[in-house]
Amino acid sequence: MRPVHRLIPRVGVVLLVASACGAAKGPNDLVVADPAEAVRAARKMIDEQRADSTKHTDWISAEALPPSLRVPGLHHASVHEDHLDLVIDRNPDIEIGGRIWATPHRPHQDQATKYPDILFYSYNNDFPESPDNIH
Ligand SMILES: [Zn+2]
Numbered sequence: 001m002r003p004v005h006r007l008i009p010r011v012g013v014v015l016l017v018a019s020a021c022g023a024a025k026g027p028n029d030l031v032v033a034d035p036a037e038a039v040r041a042a043r044k045m046i047d048e049q050r051a052d053s054t055k056h057t058d059w060i061s062a063e064a065l066p067p068s069l070r071v072p073g074l075h076h077a078s079v080h081e082d083h084l085d086l087v088i089d090r091n092p093d094i095e096i097g098g099r100i101w102a103t104p105h106r107p108h109q110d111q112a113t114k115y116p117d118i119l120f121y122s123y124n125n126d127f128p129e130s131p132d133n134i135h
Pocket residue numbers: 078080083084085134135
């Protein structure tokens with residue numbers, strides 16, 4: 001039997017998913033108590049990852065993060081070669097949250113937040129990677 005979601009038009013799925021997981025969340029839903037320290041801690045983890053690509057793999061739970069990166073509602077964090085993601089909402093296709101970039105980093109179209117050097121992103125794995133859809 002085909003999964004139910006394949007029977008519904010894609011736009012319907014997106015709306016359904018958006019309402020189900022609260023994906024109306026936006027930059028103002030990201031709360032960072034000490035943004036300067038969060039950026040410092042994130043860039044340290046990115047540096048560690050660049051030095052050893054096996055250092056930070058898979059999902060990182062809040063408890064395993066430096067305190068400054070334990071943002072309210074955090075699902076998990078991920079460290080990549082030029083950025084760190086703080087995932088605050090997700091479903092099998094979409095994840096959204098805060099993002100801290102290393103310097104330098106690739107071009108992106110993440111949204112500004114009220115915190116310097118902390119951006120807001122969404123990623124949908126149904127679409128190819130592009131500057132506005134980075135995993
Ligand atoms: Zn990422």
